[in-house]
Amino acid sequence: MAFPSPLPPPLPAGTQSRYAGSLLSADELDRFKNLMLFAQATVDGFFAGRHRSTHPGSSAEFRDYKDYVPGDAIDRIDWRAYGRARRLFVRRYEDETDMVAYLLVDTSGSMRYAGAGRMPKFYHAARVAAALAYLMAKQGDKAALGLFADKLKTWRPPGGTRRHLHEMITALEGVRPDSATDLPGALRQAAEVCRKRGRLVVLSDFLTDPAPLFDALAQFQHRGFKILLLQVLDPDETELPAHSVARYVDLETAEQVEVDAEDLRVLYREKIRAAIDTLAREAVARGIEHQQVNTSDSYTLALEAYLGLRGTAR
């Protein structure tokens, strides 16, 4: 199976060789090719040793018993079984699986950025999305995938089969992050194709004005969607890379600005932190979950955020 190259579009002559290596190494490329395996390993690893569906879930469908251990909820003890066997059993139930998770992944040019020794933000987002899709499929839920930049470019409708999962992962693997971002516009387009109420997970760097974003998300909230904003950022974006005087080129607009990172670091850090805090504060104010995911962090952080979301959705 041939995968399209995840490398960014060619840069002006003379600069390509300098930039290429900083975005994705050959090793990273190989790892990215095994996105399915990665998702599988990540999700299975995350749940390894855990009791499956320990939460009662909304369907309350009985699955089996387990021995009572101190710490289990007392109201789950099956007193009838105790009468028969003189042992304490706790009843366990299958979780509800009839749920759709809409995964919207930002593929704009800014997601192409990769800090030194780290993979590009998009790859991190793609891996999180793949893992979530795998998790959905594994739990019997349905997952949909939307890839957007200045518009919704790719849409995979909800599905829970393994084939559907492969299609989503294939779509993720075929992405070439480029062009500018129009997140509100893409969300408005997505709102039209997300017909069934469910969970909306948006993976983006959210380096945009928050007001139009929340305006666009308002229609999802109105329709009862639970929304999780996974803000994928590289540590360089919060700390600035360790350069002195450098000409910074915007990956989306190609705008250039020449600054001394050392001199601006503190001020820049304050500004980017203020922007992230504003996004998080606005999200919380609207009942939207927000989680910053750094490319240097573990992928499980995103899974935990998602699962936390699911818990609160109940």
Place this chain on the structure above:
Amino acid sequence: MTFLNAPLFWSLAALLALPLVIHLLNKRFPQVFLFSSVEHLKKSAAERSRIYKWRHRLLTLVRTLFLLLLLLAFLKPVLDLFGSSDRAADAHRQILLIVDRSLSMEYRQAGVTSRQRAVIEAAKILGTLGTDDEVNVIAVAHTSAVCFESFSPNLAEAKRFLHQLAPGVTRADFTLANAAAARLLAKTKGPVEIYYVSDFQRRNWALVDFAPLTGRVRLFFVDVGAASPENRAILGAEPGQSQVLAGDTVPLEVTVGNFSSAPLDDVVTVRVDQRHQVQQPVSAGPWSSVRVTVPVPVASPGLHLCEVSLPPDNLAADNRWSLVLPALEKEEIVTLSADGDAGHSPVNFLHAALNPYAQQAGSLLPRHLASGALDPARLAGASKLFITGCGPLDDAAADTLAKFLHRGGGIVWFMDSDADAANLERLEKAMATTPLPLRVGPLRKTDNVGSGAQQLVTGDFNARFLRLFRGGLRQDLGLLEFYDFHAASATGAGKVLLRFGDETPAMAVTGHGLGTLVLMNFSVGEFSSNLARQRIFPAWVQDLVKQLDTREPAPLAFAAGQLVTGEVWREDLRRRPFTSPSGRVIEVRQEPLGERAGISFIPEEAGFYTLADGRIKYAFAVNADPEESDLRPVDKSHLPAELAAGQVSGFAGGQRDYDEIAHGRSLVPWFLLAAVGALLLELALQLVFRRLAR
């Protein structure tokens, strides 16, 4: 300010552009960095203050300054001292050392004399010279000794000259040294450094003439004097009487100087002929001199070598004073009068004044001569004549007196006789060309003693015959009353020394040939004046005798460095040479004077220069210059701070100063310090900018 490595500047100047080049390269070829969004970078940069935006230029400037200071330090900057930059870098130096060799330089402190310190400092100065540099040395005493005819590169010989400088006993004549230096300067071209190595004793340096030093010279004063020197010295010694007679006890008046802040309490020792000595305690306050009288017995006629001393101190040379005491036989003084010396005649009073001692023990032996018996034969053995109560003199007697005067005799004429007017008229006639100072009228006598007395009112106290009445002692003349005197008036010849209250001349003096005539318009008789009853009378009479002697007495002592003259028999010179105090035979300059010879020499040592043939026949005492004993230095402001154009001066001392004069003062440490300051400034700016960045 100059740079010793100045030629390297242009080869290293490119380094100065390094910070600017790096700055421009950063601006021109910055590292291109792809970033997700530059929005926040733009906002952050827009909020920076204006000075913050200029920080790179400011820091570039500071870094350039740092490199510049470092580069300048590498070029070895030196501060030009006293016009050292006037000399071309490749020109050789010419140094003239003018070293003080006066007596004061022999002051010893911490075991080292100022002269020895001067030699050490001079050696340091010579040590700054290179092989192409030239030097000359002038040793300054009363005369100047020059090492080379002209400037020479022979440093070894100059050092040898310095090390062979003998201790000085004279003053230092720096005006003479400057004249010698000017002659040396005339022989050379280019700038010359002149170093005065001295203790700057005030007497030597009070009036030094620097005007002869023309051209491009730099004067440096190197003070090698001791700190707070304290000294005591014998400043002089002379007998208290004009003539010393054999067997007499001479009151030797010794002047002791105490040139210190502590009082002097010591003992003066007088040693005569190395055989016997007399000691006398002496006390003097701080910074003062005192005169002490030491009775010195003189046993026999002839020359007696007398040495006065104090216990040695740090300057021992001036603690001794040498003098030669010539002991004479008695001198005959003729008194001329009409009467003898019996009873209360004025002659008797004069005889008592001339030799007031019992059994004629005094140095003067008066002999009476009747005025009627005056002839040349009776005056042949005398050179001094006192006339009082003189009878009428004929022309022959007047002629005898005139010739007596012309040959060098001295006459003191008390005009107390009725015949004096006529006698003096005859004498004036006999003297022919020499008018008398007084026109004498009749004798005015007072009938009643105690009424109509005249007193002396005015006098010329600078005259040698009134030497005893100088200063406050002139009040002794106010006690005198005169009852008998001649009506007289001044002729304008000679000089009137004393006048009575009515302007009548009381004392006048004139010369005739080699002799001196003193006219006293009064009498020493007891009914003519109260002069004979005064205590001053004998002293005055004896001083008149001394002052009548027109021959200059041989000085008792000479100062080192000054010309010593004398008269000796040529036969004595042929037999024996003169020897110095150290026993060295000296060359004396001779001038034939018949069988005798005039001799002269300049003594270089203190002590007795003698010519002895079994016994001492001639002796000249030579002493250190007493003006050297006050060791206080001259006020430095008296030394020239600025000379003519192109001439500078200053004080120097120590190896560092000499090096700085030779090469300038090194500013390398200051430039390095400034470079460190520039680094600290950059650090401070970085901190400020970092604080502004927050």
